[in-house]
Amino acid sequence: MSILLTGGAGFIGSHTCLELLQEGYDIVVADNLSNSKPEALKRVQELSGKSLRFYQADLLDREAMDRIFTAHKIEAVIHFAGLKSVEQSVKHPLEYYRTNITGTLILCELMQKHNVKNMVFSSSATIYGNAKRVPIRENEPLQATNPYGRTKLIVEEILRDLSAADPEWSISLLRYFNPTGAHPSGRIGEDPTGLRTNIMPYLTQVAAGHIDILNVFGDDYPTADGTGVRDYIHVVDLARGHVKALQKVIRTTGADAYNLGTGRGYSVLELIDTFERMSGRSVPYQVVNRRPGDVAVSYADPQKASAELDWRAEKTLEDMCADAWRWQSGNPQGYSD
Ligand code: NAD
Ligand code: WQD
Secondary structure, three states: OOEEEEOOHHHHHHHHHHHHHOOOOOOEEOOOOOOOOOOHHHHHHHHHHHEEEEEOOOOOOOHHHHHHHHHHEEEEEOOOOOOOOOHHHHOOHHHHHHHHHHHHHHHHHHHOOOOEEEEEEEHHHHHOOOOOOOOOOOOOOOOOOOHHHHHHHHHHHHHHHHHHHOOOOOEEEEOEEEEEOOOOOOOOOOOOOOOOHHEEEEEEEHHOOOOEEEEEOOOOOOOOOOOEEEEEEEEHHHHHHHHHHHHHHHOOEEEEEEEEEEOOOOEEEHHHHHHHHHHHOOOOOOEOOOOOOOEEEEOOOOOHHHHHHHHOHHHHHHHHHHHHHHHHHOOOOHHHH
């Protein structure tokens, strides 16, 4: 039996492939490589000393995806594939709805056809919108504030409906907070092909001297130093969360949502300071206006994942910064080096 990872060549997917191979799982990856490179999977196989099956396939290509389900006995699917830029989703909502929603519908229909009913889904803390209470628990009201967030919210609802209609389905909705860092080997990491908008890839580029200055989006938020606070989570911790969620969906049924975060928030200035200490580089920054749509504070209550998945984040902000820097400095052009 194999585990199918859609989008498994991407940032979080590649780290999850590595953890799964190290745990002895047999894995199959389907990815259209629209935001990733095959080199990531080559390195995953080098690091683990094990091999995986890769298909360059688009989620929207029903026939290609069907052939994968026919060729392999799939026990569960970890569904990462999708588009993830908030900014781009505002400009190209139809593209986002088509990939993230239609793509998931096609996947679920094929899973049903092939009697595969275990799924781990990449959701996002973005669906809490401007949460009234922190730390954020899974039962807080959900509210999407942009098309990307709406796709995650709609897919969560579709998956819950599916589970309600057929109790054989077993689904984990993993709500990631702010994934960052890289594998400590420095061999795999985040290599976005398009624009960088998340803070860590931007920070590493400034530290490397490829970008002159980091814009800090606002210092007048109601936080200790006025800058935005987020729950940064190391991508290796996140990847391990998927292994735990996978084990749970295989042994139970029903649909459940879990926050994957550390439970601690750090401000932008704390992040910059930690990054400077860990990299030994200075990061010039300037405070600019708030970025529209940003919330002041977001961090998880991760207790449900701890109690029900037996998972908790172990790595620190120092680890995230040191590993992100090791990846950036060892691979200045990402996987193109
Ligand atoms: P990523 O872009 O690195 O990985 C997504 C992968 O999906 C890429 O390899 C891409 O080539 C592939 N893909 C995109 N469209 C596809 C399609 N139509 N068919 C097949 N493959 C396709 O992103 P990531 O950071 O690894 O995110 C993985 C998932 O987690 C996404 O669903 C994302 O929305 C979600 N998520 C990410 C974050 C984050 O900050 N990175 C936070 C919360 C949730
Ligand atoms: C973090 C903090 C910014 C860039 C986004 C998505 C969310 C999820 C994770 C997918 C904020 C500040 C940022 C910069 C800055 N992705 N910042 N200068 O916005 O919390 O979440 O990624 O699901 O959906 O919205 O992450 O890394 O963009 O920002 O000052 O150049 O850094 O204001 O306080 P965010 P981020």
